[in-house]
Amino acid sequence: MPYPSPSRTATPWIAGSDAPEKPHLRLGFVPLSDCAPVVAAKLMDFGRKHGLSIELCRQPSWAAIRDKLLSGEIDAAHSLYGLVYGVQLGLGGPQADMAVLMTLNQNGQAVSLSNRLAQRLRQGESLSTVLAADTHRHVFAQTFPTGTHAMWLYYWLASQGIHPFNDVQSIVIPPPQMSDELARGRLDGFCAGEPWHAVAEAENVGQTVVTSGEIWPDHPEKVLACRRDFAALYPNTARALTMTLLEACRWLDTPDHRREAAGWLSGPGLIGRATSLIAPRLLGDYGGAPLSTSPRPVRFFAEGEVNFPYLSDGLWFLSQYRRWGMLRKPVDLPSMACSINQIALYREAAGALGIALPASDMRSSVLLDGKPWDGTNPEAYADSFAIRAR
Amino acid sequence: MLRILLVNDTDKPIGELRQALASHGFEVLAVVGSPHALLAAVEGQRPDVVIIDTESPSRDTLEQLSVMNAAAPRPVVMFSADANQQLIRAAVGAGVTTYLVEGIAPEKIAPIVDVALARFAEESRLRQKLAEVEQKLSDRKLIDRAKGILMDKRQMTEAVAYETLRTQAMKQGSKLVDVARQIIAMADLL
Numbered sequence: 001m002p003y004p005s006p007s008r009t010a011t012p013w014i015a016g017s018d019a020p021e022k023p024h025l026r027l028g029f030v031p032l033s034d035c036a037p038v039v040a041a042k043l044m045d046f047g048r049k050h051g052l053s054i055e056l057c058r059q060p061s062w063a064a065i066r067d068k069l070l071s072g073e074i075d076a077a078h079s080l081y082g083l084v085y086g087v088q089l090g091l092g093g094p095q096a097d098m099a100v101l102m103t104l105n106q107n108g109q110a111v112s113l114s115n116r117l118a119q120r121l122r123q124g125e126s127l128s129t130v131l132a133a134d135t136h137r138h139v140f141a142q143t144f145p146t147g148t149h150a151m152w153l154y155y156w157l158a159s160q161g162i163h164p165f166n167d168v169q170s171i172v173i174p175p176p177q178m179s180d181e182l183a184r185g186r187l188d189g190f191c192a193g194e195p196w197h198a199v200a201e202a203e204n205v206g207q208t209v210v211t212s213g214e215i216w217p218d219h220p221e222k223v224l225a226c227r228r229d230f231a232a233l234y235p236n237t238a239r240a241l242t243m244t245l246l247e248a249c250r251w252l253d254t255p256d257h258r259r260e261a262a263g264w265l266s267g268p269g270l271i272g273r274a275t276s277l278i279a280p281r282l283l284g285d286y287g288g289a290p291l292s293t294s295p296r297p298v299r300f301f302a303e304g305e306v307n308f309p310y311l312s313d314g315l316w317f318l319s320q321y322r323r324w325g326m327l328r329k330p331v332d333l334p335s336m337a338c339s340i341n342q343i344a345l346y347r348e349a350a351g352a353l354g355i356a357l358p359a360s361d362m363r364s365s366v367l368l369d370g371k372p373w374d375g376t377n378p379e380a381y382a383d384s385f386a387i388r389a390r
Numbered sequence: 391m392l393r394i395l396l397v398n399d400t401d402k403p404i405g406e407l408r409q410a411l412a413s414h415g416f417e418v419l420a421v422v423g424s425p426h427a428l429l430a431a432v433e434g435q436r437p438d439v440v441i442i443d444t445e446s447p448s449r450d451t452l453e454q455l456s457v458m459n460a461a462a463p464r465p466v467v468m469f470s471a472d473a474n475q476q477l478i479r480a481a482v483g484a485g486v487t488t489y490l491v492e493g494i495a496p497e498k499i500a501p502i503v504d505v506a507l508a509r510f511a512e513e514s515r516l517r518q519k520l521a522e523v524e525q526k527l528s529d530r531k532l533i534d535r536a537k538g539i540l541m542d543k544r545q546m547t548e549a550v551a552y553e554t555l556r557t558q559a560m561k562q563g564s565k566l567v568d569v570a571r572q573i574i575a576m577a578d579l580l
Contacts, residue, residue, distance in 0.1 A: 060446065060447045060449075061447050061448075062453070063449035063450055063465065063487075064444065067444070067487070086457070092453060092456035092457030092464055093464060093465045094465065143450060145456070145458060171425075171454060172425070173425050173426075174425060174447035174450065177425065326458075
């Protein structure tokens with residue numbers, strides 16, 4: 001049964017009391033191809049008609065995004081899904097009550113391997129055979145301990161019988177340095193966002209062997225995040241910001257607009273790499289990378305399918321923290337996801353723009369190992385994996 | 391004694407803290423300049439304290455160690471209302487982040503943070519001074535240009551032109567340089 005759309009009901013904020021309490025917002029982001037929605041929101045001035053002016057604040061690390069959200073130096077941010085949940089749990093750092101306002105994109109990440117390993121995989125050998133043939137301990141890098149890339153990497157390795165902590169070493173390297181580390185032979189593979197895989201291929205030091213959309217088709221990736229007290233204190237601002245980013249995501253669904261965005265992203269104040277390294281993969285063209293079977297490319301909107309902050313998406317990250325022993329204390333996982341993901345606020349924002357809303361707060365997926373995930377019983381799901389922390 | 395690791399991979403000269411900390415009797419293990427060296431140093435030398443530029447991209451490398459290894463230094467919580475966090479907050483303001491192994495009381499690192507703070511407060515004071523000097527210089531140039539315009543278009547002497555600018559500034563209650571900007575903007579109409 002679909003929920004009533006707020007646009008069809010008389011809500012007080014439509015009647016004039018809906019002005020943002022905070023009209024100027026500082027929005028943090030990390031320079032990656034999938035920061036396109038926040039850049040488009042700024043450059044197309046989508047905030048104006050919602051009473052918002054946006055200042056973009058580029059950050060050099062996810063740790064800086066977290067600290068500046070917590071200190072109030074930035075109001076909201078383009079953030080790794082898992083970063084928000086990690087801060088809520090206080091994993092390895094400060095704890096704070098966090099909010100996910102919407103999903104900004106699905107898919108669009110990848111795993112690259114050194115040329116040598118990629119070539120052997122391409123010849124049909126399994127990853128475990130390829131790794132077993134070497135005597136050195138393999139090193140795989142990702143971007144943030146509780147982040148999405150860590151979880152895609154661990155899931156992909158485990159699906160092929162490789163324990164991400166016991167069988168290989170897992171480290172974090174800033175994405176712009178991944179190519180260099182591969183070239184020096186200090187890294188065997190990495191999972192990160194684009195354009196860093198396109199860069200590794202262009203520099204001929206590594207090859208994309210799997211895209212994240214093959215690991216989990218239409219997985220959640222970056223979210224629009226803020227502190228929970230920000231969303232509670234400034235509900236009109238949070239709603240206006242969500243509407244602004246929804247319009248930016250919708251705008252990016254047109255290929256010509258993505259090409260235009262790729263040009264912006266290549267600027268020195270953003271990613272600072274050639275448009276030719278950014279545009280193709282943003283448009284779904286992987287140039288026939290090995291092992292890529294019609295990858296599910298990055299999506300930003302798809303009539304709103306991308307953007308709903310599904311509880312099952314948040315719960316998946318919690319299930320993986322359990323799986324990998326990062327979260328051992330007892331926590332009521334479903335109620336935690338309910339308080340982080342701002343579903344009511346999202347429904348108001350999307351409804352006001354006439355964007356379709358799903359009937360359920362959960363969705364069903366099947367990941368690359370064939371295991372289904374629909375958000376029910378995350379604890380049992382975490383325990384069901386043969387490869388996990390003991 | 392606390393063992394300190396300095397990470398120096400940005401423009402901020404964290405490495406220069408080494409001398410200052412050493413002269414206060416602290417043991418500075420190493421100054422590392424890459425995530426690769428950072429990983430090796432944290433695992434091999436087991437520092438109690440890591441000091442890093444808040445804007446360093448290597449911070450996420452440290453975060454991985456914090457989450458995956460309970461014995462590794464963790465980011466210091468700098469947002470609580472606790473009074474002894476004031477100092478740490480000040481350090482954050484100076485753009486320096488501290489990672490600390492569990493079990494060390496924040497007040498124990500106060501002298502270290504003090505030294506870091508003094509170093510970067512001095513640096514930011516110098517930077518500000520330089521900016522002020524540069525500003526004054528460029529103001530001076532604008533005022534000279536405006537004077538030149540008045541001398542040229544109104545056949546004023548230099549002294550009279552300057553006096554005219556000053557009188558106008560006083561009348562408007564604005565700065566001399568702002569009046570100069572107006573004159574330059576309207577030069578074609580004069």
